[in-house]
Amino acid sequence: MTLRSRALLATAALALCLPLGLVASAETEPAPVQTKDVDTPQVVEAPKTAPDAAIERGRYIAVAADCVACHSNPKSGKPFSGGYALETPFGTLLSSNITSDPETGIGRWTEAEFTRALREGLGKDGQHLYPAMPYTSYTKMSDQDVHDLWLYMKTVPPVRNAVVTNQLPFPFNIRALLMGWNLLFFEQKRFQPRADKSAAWNRGAYLSDALAHCGACHTPKNILGGDKSSEAYQGEVLQSWYAPDITPSKTGGIGDWSKDDIVQYLKIGSNRMAVASGPMAEAVTNSTQHLTDADLAAIADYLQTLPPGPATEAPRTAVTGAVMAQGKRVFDAQCKACHASDGTGIRHITPSFPGNTAIQSNEVAGIVRTVLAGGRGAITAENPTGAAMPSFAWNLSDQQIAAALTYIRNSWSNRAPPVTAEAVASTRKTLNLNAVGRAPHPAP
Ligand code: HEC
Ligand code: HEC
Ligand code: HEC
Structure with missing residues (x-):
């Protein structure tokens, strides 16, 4: 050697x-x-x-x-x-x-x-x-x-x-x-504008890559924590949050979002599909909502031209049977009031589940975390309330939460692998939510 x-x-x-x-x-x-x-x-x-x-x-x-x-x-x-x-x-x-x-x-x-x-x-x-x-x-x-x-x-x-x-x-x-x-x-290198791209695209690339460090959260990391630059913006799990694929991939990313959808999400923290919570809500509240409309449009231009991340593999046949039945019971009893029986939620308050790629991602850490610990949407000038999602760690078992999420991921047009009770148990442990001394409610 x-x-x-x-x-x-x-x-x-x-x-x-x-x-x-x-x-x-x-x-x-x-x-x-x-x-x-x-x-x-x-x-x-x-x-x-x-x-x-x-x-x-x-x-x-x-x-x-x-x-x-x-x-x-x-x-x-x-x-x-x-x-x-x-x-x-x-x-x-x-x-x-x-x-x-x-x-x-x-x-x-x-x-x-x-x-x-x-x-x-x-x-x-x-x-x-x-x-x-x-x-x-x-x-x-x-x-x-x-x-x-x-x-x-x-x-x-x-x-x-x-x-x-x-x-x-x-x-x-x-x-x-x-x-x-x-x-x-680490490579010390100034931003290099690309001559074959528009001024707006270059501005968007500069804002995203240099200033707003979107990739710090959204770019996959290797085992040593370095960026996998060939997979820029294709999604990464941070502790128990999931910063989703934000490339134009149709199945894993935000390929179905229009330019306005992206701008609106960064400006007010929500759009017809998603509500920003956790670290993204903070990024919107403190940073992106204050950017000019031209700068937000430039970021959208840039994101829409990124090489798309890999297609996520959805199971060919829908999950059926006992788990889906249990999931529907939990959803109807605990979730429907805010998320609506057709899963489309309440615009700008709760996300819409049908066709939502982040909800169907193979990375379930983020959605499991939200159900266990609750969450809160971004607070912005245009949406000052920042609606909250309650924590269900104390009243739903791992199996009930897994079933509810499996149901959301496999109802309407959605198809995704089931969420396992083990995945919920592991996030529960990471979040230290075991200690709550209340027995789970009997299964609905
Ligand atoms: C994601 C969080 C984060 C962001 C965003 C961030 N910083 Fe920091 N910064 C840190 C942390 C953590 C340290 C301490 C690092 C250490 O001690 O090794 C630090 C250290 C520094 C230091 C060194 C201070 C010292 O006394 O050694 C400077 C200067 C600094 N940041 C400036 C900035 C500026 C200017 C910005 C915006 C352009 C910024 N930081 C954005 C987390 C952040
Ligand atoms: C501190 C980490 C962090 C930073 C920095 C960050 N994000 Fe995020 N982002 C997240 C997380 C976590 C989510 C998931 C939020 C949720 O589940 O509600 C997210 C969600 C998103 C979504 C929604 C994706 C979907 O499918 O629902 C978009 C779009 C997005 N971010 C774009 C950006 C852009 C553009 C930037 C830079 C301007 C950025 N993010 C910076 C962590 C971050
Ligand atoms: C009181 C209203 C309310 C109830 C009840 C509720 N939610 Fe939510 N939910 C929200 C809000 C508001 C958001 C958006 C903010 C956030 O993501 O934290 C949300 C977001 C979500 C998300 C998206 C998380 C992400 O990472 O983007 C999932 C999944 C979810 N809820 C599942 C459930 C399930 C399962 C139940 C029932 C066990 C439930 N919700 C009950 C209000 C509610």
Whole structure:
């Protein structure tokens, strides 16, 4: 074995230990860390500042790149002051204080250091940042955008809040391991516009890939947490959420969505088919709803031209028999009021199930999670209520939940493999919802 390949292997072994998760889903963390729960979606506004054109552009970048959501503790109400917990399979990371406070924020940083953090994933003293901070996307940002963002960040009022970001246990807390990870999965590269595409398409690609880091959640990851770039946007499971395939695949993705459907989803958090919940609701609430209509249309243009993900394999014959009968009983008793007997729900409040690809995906983590833990739609200017779905962990057994979901996935025009009681049990365990000391209701 050559020295180099041995070094690579060692690097890979070390990189294995790295946190892969990019999603804040902190419902299991104890105090004093700020955590979020399903019922209180995080809403933090980037503060407004003096009307200087470059600074105002910088504020728009901060919103599009969703810096504020990750870098703010919603309970403190102090934007950018850090302390927001990001769960990874290896432990918790807290976001840094990036206000202009000289002691605990980035008040003593230079523009060059700030630029390096965004583009190279390095802290003030050159230490490696964890990729939960999406520098793998921000590396594509333009000089102008980084500069305007810096001008805006300098105007953010200082907040004194010392945060120790690295809460990972040994050995994952060793930052030097990230050197290996970067070597394998990180390419420092600015966005390259494509000459054969329209200006709108290029704008959409830039917004999605560089600023809004949609792929951080929607692009499949390899075992070391690096992007499988050849499968961009084809769907990934994050902890117990599923960020679906958003390519134009007709069976697995959003190939049946019109451009307006996409724009509407990103603007108000729902459309005729879907209601954004969980991490997507946060992305809509804090970021995409504030984008201009032209920018949202550009994102839609881009998504609609992505190479489609693989077709999902639906079973040729419908599931029938006892499970479907039990599923219908549970659905009629517990779900029909909000989801309607034909599964089409209530427009902009609950999703429509017939023909909904995310509901029929082979990845059932997301839908199982919603039924167990409940959920809440995005809160937006145009839809300020953000309808909630109750948690059924306490009153339905694993088998009842599995049957209800199997029923939804195989009624109307839908065809998908059944959801097993084991899958529900496993998500129940992950979500730590076992402890509730109430016996399941007798099967309806
Ligand atoms: C998905 C969550 C997330 C988003 C979005 C995000 N960050 Fe971060 N950021 C983090 C985390 C977590 C850390 C701490 C990483 C570490 O300690 O290794 C961090 C660290 C940083 C640091 C280094 C601070 C220090 O003291 O070392 C800077 C600067 C920074 N982020 C700026 C930004 C800016 C500007 C944006 C928007 C363009 C942004 N971040 C978006 C999660 C995020
Ligand atoms: C923090 C993780 C995260 C980020 C960042 C993110 N998404 Fe999502 N997205 C999700 C999850 C999780 C869902 C599933 C939501 C649900 O089940 O209600 C989702 C759902 C969607 C859907 C609906 C798909 C369907 O079939 O119902 C679309 C469209 C979408 N996202 C587009 C985007 C775009 C465009 C971006 C970037 C501007 C983006 N997302 C950024 C996590 C994310
Ligand atoms: C009080 C109204 C209400 C009831 C009762 C209800 N739901 Fe929901 N459901 C919602 C709302 C609102 C949403 C959209 C927000 C969300 O996804 O969290 C939703 C979303 C869903 C989703 C989509 C999740 C996703 O990941 O996109 C599924 C699946 C679902 N419900 C199944 C069920 C089942 C099964 C039952 C009965 C056991 C049920 N619901 C009962 C209101 C309800």
